[in-house]
Amino acid sequence: MTYLFTHWHTVAERLGEHVVLVGVSLAIALAIALPLGVVVARKPRAGGITLAILSAIYTIPSLALLAILVALFGLGTPTAIVALVAYAQMLLVRNVAEGLRGVSPAARDAARGLGFTPLAQLLRVEFPLALPTIVGGIRIATVSLISIATVAAWIDAGGLGTLIFEGLHQDDPAKIIAGSVASVALAVVADVTLRVVERIAARA
Amino acid sequence: MADNLERARGSRIELRGVGVTYPGGTAAVRDVDLTIAAGEFTVFLGPSGSGKSTLVRTINRLIEPTAGTILLDGVDARTLDPVALRRGIGYVIQAVGLFPHLTIAANVGVVPRLLGWDRARIAARVDALLALVRLDPARYRDRYPRELSGGEQQRVGVARALAAEPRALLMDEPFGAVDAIVRASLQDEIRRIHRELGTTIVFVTHDVDEALRLADRIVVIAEGTIAQADSPDRLLAAPASGVVRSLVGIDAASRRFATERPLLP
Numbered sequence: 001m002t003y004l005f006t007h008w009h010t011v012a013e014r015l016g017e018h019v020v021l022v023g024v025s026l027a028i029a030l031a032i033a034l035p036l037g038v039v040v041a042r043k044p045r046a047g048g049i050t051l052a053i054l055s056a057i058y059t060i061p062s063l064a065l066l067a068i069l070v071a072l073f074g075l076g077t078p079t080a081i082v083a084l085v086a087y088a089q090m091l092l093v094r095n096v097a098e099g100l101r102g103v104s105p106a107a108r109d110a111a112r113g114l115g116f117t118p119l120a121q122l123l124r125v126e127f128p129l130a131l132p133t134i135v136g137g138i139r140i141a142t143v144s145l146i147s148i149a150t151v152a153a154w155i156d157a158g159g160l161g162t163l164i165f166e167g168l169h170q171d172d173p174a175k176i177i178a179g180s181v182a183s184v185a186l187a188v189v190a191d192v193t194l195r196v197v198e199r200i201a202a203r204a
Numbered sequence: 205m206a207d208n209l210e211r212a213r214g215s216r217i218e219l220r221g222v223g224v225t226y227p228g229g230t231a232a233v234r235d236v237d238l239t240i241a242a243g244e245f246t247v248f249l250g251p252s253g254s255g256k257s258t259l260v261r262t263i264n265r266l267i268e269p270t271a272g273t274i275l276l277d278g279v280d281a282r283t284l285d286p287v288a289l290r291r292g293i294g295y296v297i298q299a300v301g302l303f304p305h306l307t308i309a310a311n312v313g314v315v316p317r318l319l320g321w322d323r324a325r326i327a328a329r330v331d332a333l334l335a336l337v338r339l340d341p342a343r344y345r346d347r348y349p350r351e352l353s354g355g356e357q358q359r360v361g362v363a364r365a366l367a368a369e370p371r372a373l374l375m376d377e378p379f380g381a382v383d384a385i386v387r388a389s390l391q392d393e394i395r396r397i398h399r400e401l402g403t404t405i406v407f408v409t410h411d412v413d414e415a416l417r418l419a420d421r422i423v424v425i426a427e428g429t430i431a432q433a434d435s436p437d438r439l440l441a442a443p444a445s446g447v448v449r450s451l452v453g454i455d456a457a458s459r460r461f462a463t464e465r466p467l468l469p
Binding site (some may be wrong): 104110114116 | 264266287288289290291292299300303314318361365374
């Protein structure tokens with residue numbers, strides 16, 4: 001554990017990179033998953049096919065996916081973000097669709113009958129009611145991405161994985177432990193925080 | 205309160221040759237000709253699957269008729285924007301469908317908000333409506349739907365439907381999910397509200413007694429079409445067909461007796 005304390009500034013820097021990598025990926029993933037989730041919820045057949053494709057992507061080992069993407073986009077952070085966005089889709093889209101499908105038919109019928117436009121119905125009734133499930137998806141996706149993002153260091157995308165890979169090459173277990181501990185701590189903090197958000201969303 | 209509940213005039217609703225055929229080819233509604241006078245309390249009475257709910261939902265265009273025309277105060281409903289049309293027609297359903305994430309006040313004020321009323325006007329209107337359906341505004345305004353009983357929830361459902369001073373109110377089996385005592389009191393309330401506001405009401409039920417209690421006119425619907433449209437008294441005295449007779453029941457005579465002389469010795 002000594003490295004963690006003697007080189008805390010290096011660890012903090014890598015941690016910062018990690019947070020940015022995961023944060024940017026999540027934001028992009030969510031921007032795609034929200035509309036996609038709406039489609040999946042409304043079109044059962046097209047939705048089933050979409051989820052099957054996203055599940056297939058999710059099962060590709062992270063090293064293999066990164067290798068394929070490097071061949072297409074080269075080394076670096078943007079390529080890692082593409083991979084993380086792809087992984088997050090399955091978790092996010094599934095929960096967005098599940099949340100929307102869970103909205104009571106009565107609330108939907110009432111909203112339409114009272115004169116909500118389709119967009120107002122989605123934004124003011126369906127999304128708020130689906131929010132706890134959607135936040136649940138964000139939580140699972142965040143924790144997964146924090147873990148998967150450590151591998152991204154392998155394609156020069158930075159982050160806490162850098163410490164782990166350096167430790168492996170330099171035969172320096174302290175570095176490996178520092179990278180791992182920081183990654184796990186980040187995942188735990190994210191999980192706990194988002195659980196609180198989830199509970200607040202469910203109460204509102 | 206009087207300022208906020210001015211008597212709104214009801215709409216005249218005309219159905220001309222209205223039919224609804226589903227893509228599979230089944231006709232849920234066929235050849236319905238009916239004129240509902242402004243301010244009339246009309247009850248669509250029929251067994252489940254008779255097409256009465258489908259028919260009422262064509263009036264606010266939740267279901268588009270595949271044949272015929274619907275006129276609202278003489279204007280073809282197809283020429284109106286469906287969203288604007290629905291904001292002008294109250295809608296109450298059996299499952300109530302209050303929005304669980306909104307307070308009672310926000311639920312009641314939802315259509316005025318869509319219409320862009322200012323905050324103060326909405327707040328005043330919400331309080332007036334809660335009082336109209338006999339829920340103390342101070343007690344109920346800030347509560348959530350899940351904290352209310354079924355009967356209270358449906359009172360809120362009625363208040364919400366009336367919020368933007370609609371000229372017509374569509375009620376699809378609104379009291380079907382509450383117990384008999386609560387139902388009777390809700391029936392009294394809706395009759396009183398109808399008297400006070402003069403709104404045209406189209407009320408769907410499969411309950412003969414409910415129809416007899418509420419209606420100015422009962423429209424019996426069977427197999428997607430009108431079997432008879434008459435006042436409660438005439439319906440009991442002269443059922444037009446076997447279908448109507450079987451629906452109003454073998455004890456039609458005793459029912460008629462009861463409606464005429466409610467205090468038998």
